[in-house]
Amino acid sequence: MNKTIISCISTILLASCSSETVETGNIIVDGNDGGSVERVIIKSKPFVYDGNTRTSLTATNSGISFAWASYDALGVFPIEPTTNNQAKQDLDVSAGCEDDAHYASFDGAGWALIKGNTYAAYSPYNGNLPASTPYTAVPIDLTGQDGTLATIGQKYDYMYAPSTFTEEACENGGTHEVVFDFNHAISIIQLRLTMQEPNTLKNITLTNKNGDNVWITSATLNVATGNVTPTATSSSISLDLENLYVDEDNELVIYVAALPTTTGELQLTAVTDEGAEYTASLASKTLESGKAYRYTASDFTFSADGRIDGHEYVDFLTVRFATMNIGATSPWDVGNYYAWGETDVKTSYSWATYKWCNETENSLTKYCTDSSFGTVDNKTVLDQEDDVAAINWGGGWHTPTIGDFMQLTRNSFWVWTSNYNNTNLSGFIVFKAKRYSDRGRIVYGGNNGSGYSLYDAHIFLPVTGYRENNQLNDADTDGYYWTKDLREPSNDKSSSLQIQSHFVSTSTDAYRIYGLCVRPVFD
Numbered sequence: 292m293n294k295t296i297i298s299c300i301s302t303i304l305l306a307s308c309s310s311e312t313v314e315t316g317n318i319i320v321d322g323n324d325g326g327s328v329e330r331v332i333i334k335s336k337p338f339v340y341d342g343n344t345r346t347s348l349t350a351t352n353s354g355i356s357f358a359w360a361s362y363d364a365l366g367v368f369p370i371e372p373t374t375n376n377q378a379k380q381d382l383d384v385s386a387g388c389e390d391d392a393h394y395a396s397f398d399g400a401g402w403a404l405i406k407g408n409t410y411a412a413y414s415p416y417n418g419n420l421p422a423s424t425p426y427t428a429v430p431i432d433l434t435g436q437d438g439t440l441a442t443i444g445q446k447y448d449y450m451y452a453p454s455t456f457t458e459e460a461c462e463n464g465g466t467h468e469v470v471f472d473f474n475h476a477i478s479i480i481q482l483r484l485t486m487q488e489p490n491t492l493k494n495i496t497l498t499n500k501n502g503d504n505v506w507i508t509s510a511t512l513n514v515a516t517g518n519v520t521p522t523a524t525s526s527s528i529s530l531d532l533e534n535l536y537v538d539e540d541n542e543l544v545i546y547v548a549a550l551p552t553t554t555g556e557l558q559l560t561a562v563t564d565e566g567a568e569y570t571a572s573l574a575s576k577t578l579e580s581g582k583a584y585r586y587t588a589s590d591f592t593f594s595a596d597g598r599i600d601g602h603e604y605v606d607f608l609t610v611r612f613a614t615m616n617i618g619a620t621s622p623w624d625v626g627n628y629y630a631w632g633e634t635d636v637k638t639s640y641s642w643a644t645y646k647w648c649n650e651t652e653n654s655l656t657k658y659c660t661d662s663s664f665g666t667v668d669n670k671t672v673l674d675q676e677d678d679v680a681a682i683n684w685g686g687g688w689h690t691p692t693i694g695d696f697m698q699l700t701r702n703s704f705w706v707w708t709s710n711y712n713n714t715n716l717s718g719f720i721v722f723k724a725k726r727y728s729d730r731g732r733i734v735y736g737g738n739n740g741s742g743y744s745l746y747d748a749h750i751f752l753p754v755t756g757y758r759e760n761n762q763l764n765d766a767d768t769d770g771y772y773w774t775k776d777l778r779e780p781s782n783d784k785s786s787s788l789q790i791q792s793h794f795v796s797t798s799t800d801a802y803r804i805y806g807l808c809v810r811p812v813f814d
Contacts, residue, residue: 364416365471368426370453370515371409376422380412410454411515412471415446428511431476431519431550438482438495438530438545447548449476451514474517478578480547484561485589486537486569493535494562495545497573498527499555507550517580519550553577559588568603590713596748599813600685605723605748608702610695612721612750613811616772617683622751623714628758628806631773631785632658632677639761640806647803652783658803664782673775680811688811690775695812696788696797704743705733707792711751718753718770719790720745735793750810752790758806768792771799771807 365380413429420429431449436442452471482495499505504524511520530545537543557573571588578584596606604611618627618636627636633646643650647657648665655665658673673690675681680688691699704722711718722743724730743749756766765771770790778784778800787807789799801807 363414364418365412365414366416366420366429366514367410367412368514369408370411370426373426377420377424377426379416379418410471412452412454412473413512413514414450414473415448426515427513427518428520429514430522431510431512432508433477433506433528433548433550434508436528436530436548438532438535438547440546443479443546443548447477449512450474451476451512451517453515475581476512476517476519477548477550478580479583480549480578481583481585482543482545482547482559483585483587484543484545484559484591485587486541486543486561486591491536491564492532492543492561493564494529494531496527496529496560496562497547497554498558498560500558500572501555502526503555505552505554507552510550521550549578551578551580559586561591591745599687602684602688602811604813605750607699607721607723609698610691611813612691612695612699613684613688613813614750615810616755617679617809617811623711623716623718623753625753625755626808628755629679629773629809630806631801631803632673634677634679634682637806640758640804641760642804645804652802652804655782658777659782660777660779661782671777671779678775679809684811688813690773690809691788691812693774693776693786693798696772696774700733700795700797701731703731704729705795706743707735709792711753712745716753717767717792718751719795721750721752723748733795752788752810754790755808757801759802759804771801771805772810773801773807774798 366377367380368377411426417429433447436447450473452473454471480497486492497506504526506525506528507519507521507523508525508528509521509523511522512518513520528547528549530547532545535543553575554573554577555575557575559571559573561569563569569591571591573586573588576584576586596611597604599611603614605614614622615624616626617629619625628640629636630640630645637644642648642652648654649656653664657666657668657677658670659665659667660669660671661667672692675686675689678690680690699721702724704724706720706722707717708720709715709717711720719733720743722729724732725743725747752770752772754766754768754770755772756763756769757771758764768791770788772788774786774788776786778786778798781800783803784800785803786798787801789796789801
């Protein structure tokens with residue numbers, strides 16, 4: 292295993308050189324150059340971190356460096372003449388040939404290196420390879436990472452080195468006859484996360500926002516050339532942190548080993564031991580082997596209690612409210628506008644374009660209990676096929692009822708904000724109440740004074756305005772959200788939730804033709 296030292300990042304190249312003679316094996320040797328190799332140097336290439344030179348695997352603010360440990364094992368393949376039988380070579384690391392280097396020698400296990408032959412070595416050693424495994428197909432597996440630099444050094448810092456027969460001087464005297472100059476097949480991502488409140492994290496996931504399979508999770512490595520052939524890919528890579536406790540205001544540093552890729556825009560999701568999720572966005576990076584990259588994240592957004600059919604929700608005792616509107620791409624995005632009982636977005640919202648009438652408010656063709664408004668069918672609640680939440684998100688989701696919004700106000704704590712999560716958007720933050728006394732409280736003006744923060748379970752209801760004809764009205768002051776209930780006796784209206792900075796109503800009348808937003812629920 293690679294000895295990994297975790298402290299600060301430096302730029303020292305830790306080389307290893309041999310002063311011991313290895314026993315001659317049974318490999319056929321070139322008649323001109325035959326004989327055992329007496330002195331071997333083992334090197335590792337530096338990681339380059341954001342333009343700064345790094346070696347591998349000791350971490351500080353400027354780099355990652357590497358050191359061999361006594362009895363680290365290398366796998367060595369003969370390339371010329373070729374055989375698929377690898378040899379295990381243990382390193383005997385002792386006091387340094389140079390201040391920043393180690394002696395290392397092969398112990399003679401299996402067979403020795405012979406002058407005139409060509410070899411390739413790799414690390415970490417895999418003792419489970421079948422004898423038929425060629426040097427072109429040594430397996431790489433990047434699953435099961437725990438976020439520590441130590442584990443990367445021991446298990447995931449895949450390196451390869453073709454041999455070079457050369458003479459290289461050691462500062463303390465002597466020369467080296469063979470050099471294994473190791474290259475790193477992976478790159479390293481350093482995640483610096485600032486959690487503003489204490490949390491116990493059990494998992495972190497990096498997911499490509501487009502769902503593209505950008506992460507190579509397993510591959511084969513040609514140890515002579517370094518060529519990597521993917522065998523499995525994924526849109527996300529996950530780290531099991533084993534319930535890592537993070538103190539308040541503490542910067543958590545986590546490491547990820549990855550094969551070269553272009554990540555695309557990423558979502559970082561941190562999951563607590565209670566199942567709560569915090570998310571942050573990370574920019575795209577193009578990762579190169581032998582280089583290290585840093586991401587920082589501090590502006591986390593609490594995401595949800597859970598996820599159903601890919602949609603996150605917060606559980607308010609009797610009903611689960613989604614964290615986003617239909618058509619939204621973030622919790623603070625307004626999303627799409629829909630006329631009541633319609634499932635398509637339109638450019639104009641009027642009786643002339645409304646689906647359930649003949650172009651006038653007294654010619655309704657569905658959801659009518661009074662003949663003066665049209666054809667009576669006595670339907671007062673949206674059918675599933677007319678419920679935009681059910682159509683877009685699946686049958687378990689639906690537009691809230693008046694009762695759902697009433698339960699939300701009774702089982703939660705509402706706080707008005709004019710700048711949600713530094714987005715400059717206004718609306719109500721609806722928290723899961725921490726205390727029974729907080730249930731049903733609505734705090735206008737934005738000063739909650741009760742110890743709630745965006746790290747607590749909540750949804751955000753932004754101001755949305757409403758659409759009439761081709762105009763957007765009240766977009767900066769009011770939020771309107773459809774219920775699935777018809778407003779009787781005025782059949783040309785339906786009920787909605789309306790919010791303002793000093794007003795909340797769970798049953799405001801709104802003309803069915805208006806374009807309002809929809810916040811789905813799951814019972």
